[in-house]
Amino acid sequence: xxxxxxxxxxxxxxxxxKNPLKLNSGFLLKEFELAxxxxxxxxxxxxxxxxxxxxxxxxxxxxGRYSSSDKHPGWWDSLIGPNKPLDTNKFFVIGVNNLxxxxxxxxxxxxxxxxxxxWGSDFPIATVEDWVNSHEALITSLNISKLAAVIGGSxxxxxxxxWAIKFPKRIKHAVVIAAAPNxxxxxxxxxxxxxxxxxxxxxxxxxxxYEGEIRPRRGLRIARMLGHITYLSDDVMGSKFGRKLKYxxxxxxxxxxxxxxxxxxxxxxxFAKEFDANTYIRMTKALDYYDPANGSKRNLSKVFKKIKSKxxxxxxxxxxxxxxxxxxxxxxxxxxxxxxxxxxEITAASGHDAFLMEEPRYHAILQSYFxxxx
Amino acid sequence: MKLDKNNYRYDFPIIANxxxxxxxxxxxxxGDGELLNYLKKERNITGYGIEKDPDNWLKSLKKGINVLQxxxxxxxxxxxxxxxxxxxxxxxxxxxxxxxxxxxxxxxxGKQVIVTFPNFGYWRDRIQSIQGVxxxxxxxxxxxxxxxxxxLCTIKDFDDLCKSxxxxxVDRLVLTDNKSVTFFPNLLGALALYNLVNH
Numbered sequence: 001x002x003x004x005x006x007x008x009x010x011x012x013x014x015x016x017x018k019n020p021l022k023l024n025s026g027f028l029l030k031e032f033e034l035a036x037x038x039x040x041x042x043x044x045x046x047x048x049x050x051x052x053x054x055x056x057x058x059x060x061x062x063x064g065r066y067s068s069s070d071k072h073p074g075w076w077d078s079l080i081g082p083n084k085p086l087d088t089n090k091f092f093v094i095g096v097n098n099l100x101x102x103x104x105x106x107x108x109x110x111x112x113x114x115x116x117x118x119w120g121s122d123f124p125i126a127t128v129e130d131w132v133n134s135h136e137a138l139i140t141s142l143n144i145s146k147l148a149a150v151i152g153g154s155x156x157x158x159x160x161x162x163w164a165i166k167f168p169k170r171i172k173h174a175v176v177i178a179a180a181p182n183x184x185x186x187x188x189x190x191x192x193x194x195x196x197x198x199x200x201x202x203x204x205x206x207x208x209x210y211e212g213e214i215r216p217r218r219g220l221r222i223a224r225m226l227g228h229i230t231y232l233s234d235d236v237m238g239s240k241f242g243r244k245l246k247y248x249x250x251x252x253x254x255x256x257x258x259x260x261x262x263x264x265x266x267x268x269x270x271f272a273k274e275f276d277a278n279t280y281i282r283m284t285k286a287l288d289y290y291d292p293a294n295g296s297k298r299n300l301s302k303v304f305k306k307i308k309s310k311x312x313x314x315x316x317x318x319x320x321x322x323x324x325x326x327x328x329x330x331x332x333x334x335x336x337x338x339x340x341x342x343x344x345e346i347t348a349a350s351g352h353d354a355f356l357m358e359e360p361r362y363h364a365i366l367q368s369y370f371x372x373x374x
Numbered sequence: 375m376k377l378d379k380n381n382y383r384y385d386f387p388i389i390a391n392x393x394x395x396x397x398x399x400x401x402x403x404x405g406d407g408e409l410l411n412y413l414k415k416e417r418n419i420t421g422y423g424i425e426k427d428p429d430n431w432l433k434s435l436k437k438g439i440n441v442l443q444x445x446x447x448x449x450x451x452x453x454x455x456x457x458x459x460x461x462x463x464x465x466x467x468x469x470x471x472x473x474x475x476x477x478x479x480x481x482x483x484g485k486q487v488i489v490t491f492p493n494f495g496y497w498r499d500r501i502q503s504i505q506g507v508x509x510x511x512x513x514x515x516x517x518x519x520x521x522x523x524x525x526l527c528t529i530k531d532f533d534d535l536c537k538s539x540x541x542x543x544v545d546r547l548v549l550t551d552n553k554s555v556t557f558f559p560n561l562l563g564a565l566a567l568y569n570l571v572n573h
Contacts, residue, residue, distance in 0.1 A: 328452060331442065342440055344443050372435075
């Protein structure tokens with residue numbers, strides 16, 4: 001059966017960049033590959049391209065399915081497709097897997113040309129700035145001189161901000177959702193717990209595990225469980241699970257008793273099977289490091305001085321990891337520079353995860369914003 | 375640009391008269407964005423609107439207004455001193471809790487401040503009060519149990535507030551329907567418009 005408003009069956013592509021990329025860390029990546037996908041058609045003027053940046057656990061597979069038996073569509077399938085808010089009848093949408101990823105772009109799992117072995121722990125930490133520089137190489141290779149928009153949620157929103165700062169002439173709109181100009185101490189703390197759980201997993205073997213059979217799933221599983229708790233709100237957990245039990249009575253043991261435990265365990269297991277531990281710790285580092293204004297709110301206005309693009313900034317009321325106040329810091333710095341900005345604070349119960357949900361007002365806003373763009 | 379007849383308001387031209395061409399304008403409680411749109415067309419202004427109601431917010435967005443969903447009861451911390459030529463509070467002050475604070479904030483952020491409100495001293499309102507019911511009118515369409523209005527005032531009340539807080543009034547206009555009222559404005563005027571400056 002044909003899915004309604006779906007981009008249908010899609011295929012990944014690969015961009016090979018032979019030009020070296022100097023990373024923030026000083027590391028020189030001699031060449032790299034980026035896995036990407038596109039949906040819709042680039043128009044004759046080549047001005048309808050929208051780059052979608054992914055967050056911590058995302059990738060370049062935004063919409064559609066790889067085959068008719070593929071169980072899950074891309075991670076932002078609710079947003080992207082014909083007649084959807086980001087309408088592929090009008091826009092040429094690009095998804096790209098970030099450097100250090102484990103879904104086809106050069107990362108710890110890739111073979112290091114020098115050693116002919118997987119990079120493992122030797123793979124450098126790539127930052128938001130490095131990603132945006134690598135995206136720019138991809139966009140140039142596609143012969144696109146100016147993107148209609150760069151959009152992203154959370155860590156993806158940071159990349160949209162970075163695009164506007166670094167390449168002001170090459171982006172018309174930045175759509176920044178559930179993001180922040182940098183991470184708070186609490187956020188960095190959560191990331192460190194996640195990293196420690198992975199790094200101290202005996203199976204992690206300092207990040208060099210690709211040549212063996214065993215994958216460090218225990219630590220990754222715990223990291224994901226922790227993350228999951230913080231991406232949701234207390235209210236939504238309460239209404240979804242409350243104190244519901246798996247069995248009729250308490251079992252007085254350490255097996256799962258409460259529905260929430262069972263849910264978290266399931267999510268952790270699922271994620272640990274699909275995701276790469278080396279990638280996860282690197283993505284959290286990119287989050288921690290990003291801070292274009294070096295921690296100063298005043299400075300953010302200065303950093304935004306050369307921005308030419310227009311902005312849509314969106315936050316969610318129950319998001320306590322990237323709270324509305326953090327989005328307002330972005331808005332404030334844009335206002336200081338007389339930049340066109342629209343800001344919405346959406347009432348949503350699901351916390352940080354709301355940016356991935358199909359909340360009607362949220363999607364109506366994105367639809368209207370994109371509609372006005374062309 | 376086509377004006378939406380239903381949304382067009384007779385106070386718009388007066389506000390536009392007080393706004394210089396190419397001004398940078400902040401409209402607090404910008405509703406569906408019609409006033410900013412009108413000022414864009416008539417005065418080539420740039421600027422921003424603030425609106426908390428989601429439906430109105432979206433209407434403003436669809437008109438291309440730079441609309442921000444922030445709570446003006448908390449002041450205007452997103453805006454620097456004197457960063458706007460004009461700050462407008464049109465038919466919104468009566469529904470605000472922190473009335474004095476927002477006026478102070480407007481005068482901090484804007485070089486010029488325009489405030490409009492339904493005059494509670496209007497004779498039709500007074501008659502209803504005498505009859506023992508809460509006034510309802512074109513300017514005050516709500517019933518007592520569902521009104522967002524918490525700080526209704528008369529022209530005299532607002533004059534007194536300006537005096538005691540040293541707000542400098544440069545212009546005041548009172549209207550009933552489309553006509554200017556100069557004779558007993560606090561009794562015969564339905565809508566009051568004030569043009570203030572910071573000093």
